[in-house]
Amino acid sequence: MPMITLDPTFEAFTAKERLANSRASAPAPKGLNGLRVGLLANGKHNSRELLDALFAELGQVDGITLSGEPIKVCKGSVSVPPEPEDFRRLVAETDFVLVAIGD
């Protein structure tokens, strides 16, 4: 008679159902021209600098013309979601969002 024991894991992570649990990713934009950009920093003290630098770099890439100034959001702390109002702004007022941590 075999010994029966139980799986200690969250099976949605470790079994094939994981895919069903994962949040769907939006398709990548086909191009960046004319798109509105959001910059979402996680609150660490270099994250905003990193995102600002990345945005500036994007502006130097040939063939890319971004639309206006970015929407900038800095979370209240690391590892927590953005405030609902910030989330709403990013969804409503941008076409894609750059996210970064910075140490």
Add this chain to the structure above:
Amino acid sequence: MADKPDTQPEIAVDPYDCGPEACSITASQLTAARVESADPFEAMETYFERGWTDGLPIVPPTPARVADMLDAANIAPHEVLARVETRENVEVTAEKLAINAVMAGAKPEYMPVIVAAMRALADPMHNLHSHTATLMGAVQVAIINGPVRQRLNINSTDGAFGPGFRANATIGRALRLTIRNVLRSVPGEFDRAAFSHPGRFSWCFGEDEEESPWATVSEDQGFARGQDTVTMYATGWQSTIVGDTRDAKELVHNIGWGARQANLSGWRHMNDLDKSNFSSFRDGRKFLFVTGREHIRVLHGAGMDKRAVQEEIYRCFTAAHADLPEVAVAKPENILIACVRGTAMYQTFFFFPFHSSNPITRLIG
């Protein structure tokens, strides 16, 4: 086994299981995937191979043992004790917690403590996702108050931070195995710790309420003396202040300034950084000191109550200093002081708080 109902073959009692309890209603409600092994040693090896242990052997979680664990806490297997939105909505059910508690070597009577601790970990202001994923390798420390310490032999005296005490060791380990197995805080996956920490095997201790003249951590959090509680505290790292002066003022300054010096490496807590960072946890962020008997005798003997010690340490943390930045502590009450009856050594431990977490206390049972 003659009285085993024929209608529940899926929970059949095997030679290594606990006996007729396997036929309980609780056992019949267990839904976790089953693993077949020839014997306990093969089961242990299977769990090692699948990455389901912390590197140490485990007790095979048979349905009967898991059901006993759940019954001891009078909790249904499907009850959700924690959900972490920022980690793909991972859920910790009572069943999964019980499985990991069995694996840790916990006794069923420990389960109410483990359940309460899990609920504390689940509080959004504790921010479980953050300090189980962080580069810092933060540790989750369980502090137990109330008569439950005596009932379960939770050590709050000499050696309380170390090995040799089953309740301390297995309650903390049950939480850490759950963090590993259910939350997938596995190195290289959600656990990104640069060094990690031996306290991540287990860290649970009782507070000495018998000899300490001061209010307990639990009372400071608003609970009454005599209530059984668990407080979960997330710490980045620790330091210790050893000093045998009998001068209370000198001692409290040694403790306060020693901890401030230790804070210097904790750059995220400094007020000279942009205060908008980490602000959502700042008001409730507490700096934990665990004081041994000898230091308490010096301080209390000079007439200092806990409030006076908190205020003096707060002054040490916030006084102007040419080389040491001010510590980002919001108020004197955020100096959290627990007592362990460590004898003969004039010693206090300082626990550096994980920046984005507040300690949370929950009633047991």
